[in-house]
Amino acid sequence: MHVLSTLAQIGSGNLGMPPQASTYAADIDWTYAFTFWSCTVAFVIIMVAMIWFIWKYRHRPGYVQQGAPAHSTSLELFWSIIPTIIFLVIFYYGFTGFVDMATVPDYAYEIRVKSRKWSWDFVYPNGAVSSHLVVPKDTPVRLVLSSDDVIHSLFIPAFRTKKDVVPGRFNWTWFQAIANAPIRTEGVSADDKLLDKELGLDYFDLYCTEYCGTNHSMMRARVYVREPSVFQEWVTKQADILGTMPPAEGGKYLYTAKGCKQCHTVDGGAGNGPTWKDMFGYKQPLVGGGSVLADENYIRESILNPGAKLHEGYSNIMSSMQGNITEDEITAIIEYMKTLSDKGPKPMEAWPDAAETPAAAVE
Amino acid sequence: MSTTTPPITPPSSPHSPSSSGGGGGEVNYINATKGIKSWMFTVDHKRIGLMYMVGVMSAYGLGGLFAILLRSELWNPEPSFIGGAEAGTTEAMNNAWDFYNQAFTLHGAVMVFLFIIPAIPAILGNMVLPIMLGAKDVAFPRLNLLSFYFWVLGGLFFVWVLSKGIINSFYPGMIEIWGPGGLETGWTFYTPYSTTTQNSAVVAATFGAFILGFSSILTGLNFIATVHMLRPKGMGWFQLPLFLWALYATAIIQILATPVLAITLLLLIAEKTLGVGIFNPALGGDAVLYQHFFWFYSHPAVYIMILPALGIISEVVSVHSRKSIFGYKFIAISSLAIAFLGFLVWGHHMFTSGQSALTNAVFSLITFFVAVPSAIKTFNWIATMYKGDIRITTPFIYILFTIGLFTIGGLTGLFLGCLSTDIHFHDTYFVVAHFHYVMMGSTLFAFLAGVYHWFPKMFGKMYNVFWSNLGGIIAFIGFQLAFFIQFIAGSQGMPRRYASYPEHFEFYHQVSTVGAYTMGAGMIIVLLTWIVALRTGKKAPANPWGGNTLEWHTTSPPPTANFHAEPTAEEPYDYSGWKYVSPEEGWVQRTPEEREAARQQLGTGH
CATH class of the missing domain: 1.10.760.10 (Cytochrome c-like domain)
Incomplete structure (x- = not known):
């Protein structure tokens, strides 16, 4: 089953990337696909040429080696300049995509993210706090990140968002969620079902991606995308959860x-x-x-x-x-x-x- | 110059190597003197190279063992292998995860500091650099021995850290006496984690790395002086074999970048032991400053690891294709270009650290430029094979694997140099796969190719071709299984350095673990072929491949002074002077008339 689902993921349109759940995900995936296909073409050319030459010019009885030039400035300039141009195109798309990720809309909804070994706190403007991230759909959200101890890093694959959480400074990042997660059926323990009876099992993964000690790999949280009205209801109630x-x-x-x-x-x-x-x-x-x-x-x-x-x-x-x-x-x-x-x-x-x-x- | 007296041997002409051979009654550098002291206090670059080989390969075995352990732990998401017996309790889980964290840290630290950085320069470089120059030894033979002992001393610090960890895990009472052992910071020692962790082994390990740095600096210094001062008459810079260009460029990085690592590690030790606030924000420091210092060394260090490997590719491709290397100057200069540009890209390790968008953009742009010389080299190697007379020998097969792995490793680097995609791939298995393709795949396979290429010269013995090829093929298949799937896991978002992981990544990890075991099996075969060859290998001819760099102009193995008579410079990639006789005789010099005829025949292609 795993093999099939894995092959299906790889074969699906976005080349093995997670679902596109933020506004800028599609652009990143496009850059990824462009780079992927450029690399695939380059790889095939190199490998086919190499194997063909080895076959054609292999030493064998009756084969007589012919002379060939030991350099060719025009050829070498050709294969210096062509890759350079392709590299610059990739750089350009990566750069413009990054500028989108680095430019927060003025009216973004702000959530403070506090982290420590090995848990996250998400603090909403009305004082509500949660250990899982809940965000309004189709609304720009700015995360302001801080750490109480060592460096952590907040990573939401479905949003293509990642930012280190560095002690002694605020880092920030932003995203605009455009889709909700599918409901999980596998990989959820009975415990989890109890815990999330209100929020449900339709969540994206959030990982800590900067090594932070013993339970680094358990420093995970869930990301729930909710319609703005549902979100508002939840955040109001959450503020007075006690x-x-x-x-x-x-x-x-x-x-x-x-x-x-x-x-x-x-x-x-x-x-x-x-x-x-x-x-x-x-x-x-x-x-x-x-x-x-x-x-x-x-x-x-x-x-x-x-x-x-x-x-x-x-x-x-x-x-x-x-x-x-x-x-x-x-x-x-x-x-x-x-x-x-x-x-x-x-x-x-x-x-x-x-x-x-x-x-x-x-x- | 060498301080040992060249042994008195019957003066055999360097141009009639068929009359000589290894072993037997011949006096060579291995049997010239006997006794442990004759090795411990040797200043012979070849003996020092062999001692490095024993030490560095032991470190490789240790690092490999950790790789197998950590891949076993990752077989399933729960703690499965170590400490998982009393499954479910928090204590057992924490023990398992601490163990995993120590295993990946020591795997990385041992592989980087004790294996990959010294592997090619210290073993193969020491072995052939002076001979390729027609010299009797490196410029400073005693300094060369000192750098070996620095390596040993630095290595002992890691052995100490490691043994403490192992003993502690069996006798927890020892923690009370000498503190925690092992090391769980990652090989990068990122602050403030490394300076605030209770683990006292951080100081021992960083001090070990500090000492290893001196070993690296002294070797680099020695190589630069040797290349500058000891070239034979008639060998201009552009008659230098490309392996030496690569070692020269590497040496420049070693002496310029390694001191920065030394300073950084000293600052880290100062913060940890004296409480001086440099990197820890709680003491008024800056956590990201450490990353800048660290990568200012460690990115160039990536080129310390890969440039010598690229040099070996150039040698092996040309010799076994029986054709002059294509675009010699482009390859030589691209080594220097990589060394130079390698200093200007360290910031690409910090795209997500919060450094400014402008800084990110500049580092990204320069990173793409450093990809150009690597692309040029690859095209030149392929062009070298064009119209060659290709002998598909063991070193050549390993080099084909190297080129394949280097191409994948290099191309996947584009995804990481590219800003927007790097944000997603940073610190995931995509990065793990990428750097294993470059550092481990390319460097390791090039190193093995180099050993198989120079094995006859180093030991005067030939190896079993079938088993050597089989070991390489199994290791290559294992490598692809282990790491290719990690690109997919990484693009799915699997973070690196995770002891436990969400269930949907299990399939990727299991394939990867099977690959690691397969690769381990291949590597064991490879090592066995070496051991068997040393004991029972056939006598190697002086020139088994028909190479024309100067090491093929002396006997196998060479005498202590390397040559029986002073050699003269040769065009390193002109093969017209050699003809193949038999497996026992190898290649022998053609007469001037035969050589002229061979040139005429090849000249028709112009």
Whole structure:
């Protein structure tokens, strides 16, 4: 099956490139096809000439070598100048295509992309945050990229978009999505289906393409293209995602959405960071001796200043979440951790202000 | 000049090589003196070349082993091979991925720094450069030995890093004692990852690369001095064999570019150990600055790897086609042009880094110009075969593979020099495939062709033609299987340096892994043919191919002083002076009358 689908992909019109889902993809594919066919012709000429000469002038009984000139300036100029012209044509198309990719329309919708080992945050103008990228269709979108630690790179093959995410500076790129992704049927685990019950399985892949350590290859996300009205609805709801669920459930959502999952397990398994299973309410051994009770303050401190009291057996690799997390979100995570510990108190069933409302109503 | 005394041999005329041969009672550079010290302290360029051969081929075996390991891990998307036993736990997955990251890093670092860069210049260059010049040795023989020991020392740093990693994985307790081993930064050591990773092996590895750089610089310096000072009377620059033009151009890059790498690695070590903020933004540095420094060396270094290979193609195509190389001057000058332009294109590694659109455009344009000399060379090789008298020998077959791989590698480079398509292909398997075609395919196969071409001269032995050809054909098929499909995976968007990958790439990876195993099998056959030939090979004639560069004017293997009598310069690609006698005798000199007749006959074509 793989062989057939692979051959079908290669044989399809765009020479093995992914679907064209952005405005500039077709232009890049055209340049690619032009270069491809120029190269194919050149390759065939070279190989046919080589094999033909070897056959025709091979040493054999009765073959007498004839003399041939050892150089010919006009011939050599010919095969210097012709390739140069073809190269310049390829350069020209590559350059003009690149200028389109580098020129952002003034009215582009702006999404901030924050990255760290090994997760992405997509921050929308209304404050909504998501771990998968959702973009409005037929609308220019400008991504402003920043990294908290090392260099990452954002790559969306279907859009032909790629830009390094460099710490210490903002990079940006843009695209305009013109098509939605087909719904996935293979390669999706049951887990994934649960996670994306709202967004669905019609997504493009987004990869980190600059090597960034252990879980580099898992630093992937999904790109959803939505009709502008559907997008608007989603982004409005997403801005207050915590308000729509009880705190502990919100913490569980953030565990995945904020990328905590990359290092911390919730089932007692090992990871790059300590497991959250039975952490809340227990004393935690520290690097350099001593211990600390894992209460609300310790967890808050460890999120905002991970190196302050380092858990024994782990190194200080977590980036501070300072500026990337709100007080409500910290609360939600603490409430979620309570549900994971047999010593944890019963978590809040609802957000404090929501809980007060019924009481106020009684008054 | 050589400091060793030429052994006293019966003065055999260099123009009657049929009277001489290897082994037997003849005194040659291999049997002239005995004992380990006579090798360790030798200043004979040929012995140094052989010692490099042992070391560099060991490094190649090590790098190849890592290639096999990492391709095995990539057989399926999940951690499959290493540490995957307790499948599913985060710890097992992280271990598997750390292992993969170390495997691809050491594969790259060992192959680049310890194998490809020294392979052709240090082994074949050392072996034949002085002989091609009719000289007794390189200009600075002791410096030559020093550069070998720098190579060994630099290599030891990598062995240290590697052994620590292996021992740690068996005895995790050792991490507490001497810190983590292995190396997981990629061979490029990009900052700030390399300066912030907990892995202390970064300093050891970069220092190893720093020392290897000196080995490279000293070899380059030696070759430049030798080519300038030790040419025989009558050999002008345009009678220089093209392999030497290639080595000369390479040497210029080595001495100009390698110091930049040394400075860069020192700055990296300073940042990592002293906390000086140079590249890490958290310390006030600039992350992309490192990439500029690094590629200012490493792009020219690509030409350090490929130019000598192109030189071998020119030699082998001409000798085995029995025809003067077509367009000698264009080929010679194109080597220098590549060396010069190679310094001006480093920015094409950073099209996605956020450098300005104008900078990108300039680097893209210059990159297309560097493609022109490579195209010229290819056309000239094909034209050399035209109206030749082609002997399809083992070196020639390997060179055909090289030309095929170099053509694909070169042409696919156009997609990466082109701005808009590079944005898509950058850091995908397309790039992986491209540079393996150029660096590994072309350079490796040219190196093997060179070894098969000069093997009779180096060791005085012939090899089994059937098995040598078969090994090459299997390796070639394996190579194509392993890497051609990576172009397609890359255009589909498969990112490089991925330990795990989306399921729809599985097919590509499995084909690629099968190809890697096939290639490994071919390479084992190749190495076995060498070993068998050394032990039981037939005695090689002085001139088995009828070449006219000066190394074919002396015995096989040559005496320590290279020649029994001082040779005179020859037109390197004029084959009219040789006639074939028999496999045992090889080619022998024609009498002046016969030579005149041969010239007359060939002259009719003008």
